């Protein structure tokens with residue numbers, strides 16, 4: 492039977508590098524997924540995975556065995572990602588201008604909906620979704636990902652992103668509105 | 681019937697975050713309004729599509745690739761407790777200093793070889809003095825120094841660029857640093873004897889660095905230097921050193937042409 496995370500953490504804390512490797516293997520993909528959802532960049536996500544586990548390794552002694560290692564590493568990954576986005580200094584800038592929400596002609600710039608047969612291809616869906624999420628500012632994207640995929644409360648997200656509860660809610664509203672505009676042709680088809 | 685629900689109302693409803701005071705109103709409206717129910721279905725479809733398309737496919741080798749990148753930072757196979765706890769923080773400081781020291785050596789060498797110096801000006805003056813033993817020794821020192829510097833630079837560049845050493849390579853690096861250290865001591869003493877304080881000073885700094893390389897674990901050092909290289913752009917400093925090194929090679933005519 493596989494050892495529990497808590498048991499593996501205890502071994503890793505005693506300097507067993509193979510135990511730490513097991514933790515990386517168990518949680519690396521989930522950390523990558525979170526980082527990629529928040530940044531939209533494979534390269535950034537890989538860097539964040541590395542930085543997350545380096546931070547975790549250095550802070551292993553602070554991990555409380557009663558807590559879930561998965562939750563703990565997720566929190567570190569979230570902080571690493573927010574640090575990276577902040578360091579870029581473009582935290583509030585939208586990849587597309589916010590006029591996206593007002594401009595009716597935007598519909599013309601959005602890729603035309605592919606035929607239903609083509610939509611079956613997950614590649615098409617992925618491209619469309621990546622495109623839609625690329626239209627969000629890093630802040631909107633982070634707020635949406637933390638709410639939608641991580642199930643965090645508005646208060647938790649606000650605290651992590653340095654926003655008030657109301658501003659957090661509005662970032663999530665704006666994110667969903669923008670994605671609806673970009674994905675409308677796909678959703679309706 | 682109450683006014684139609686907004687997109688924001690629908691999203692809060694979807695996440696179960698409707699303000700308790702409005703829950704009844706929202707539920708009643710959805711029950712009575714086909715248009716808002718359709719909007720809610722549209723929202724659900726939108727978010728389902730986001731769920732299915734947000735992630736990229738990862739290769740089977742993902743875990744192995746990540747571990748390969750991580751291992752140099754979290755595994756110290758050959759470093760003793762002393763090395764890892766005492767020398768690693770020093771290495772961070774030395775790593776930053778290393779490229780700077782090399783650059784300083786180069787600048788001094790270049791200045792001495794190509795720039796105007798008071799002694800050279802005096803040599804070319806109307807009352808030209810015969811070369812003293814000190815001047816000769818200094819010229820020999822400067823010529824040798826260039827070679828010494830190149831070898832030191834090569835070692836530093838390799839330290840920055842190599843992230844993993846085998847035990848044999850560690851021994852080789854330590855032996856190499858010891859060689860350079862012995863030569864460095866001679867050059868520093870000569871520089872001090874002939875009164876070339878700037879060269880003596882940078883050699884002194886280089887010597888401290890070489891002492892650490894000779895005595896410590898290049899594995900731990902290299903891992904830290906690799907991180908440092910990315911974060912402090914010491915890589916670009918080494919690049920500048922290389923450019924300067926080439927210009928020194930081209931411009932260097934050797935001491936004999938001055939006599």
Ligand SMILES: [Zn+2]
Nearest residue numbers: 684685713716
């Ligand atoms: Zn309605």
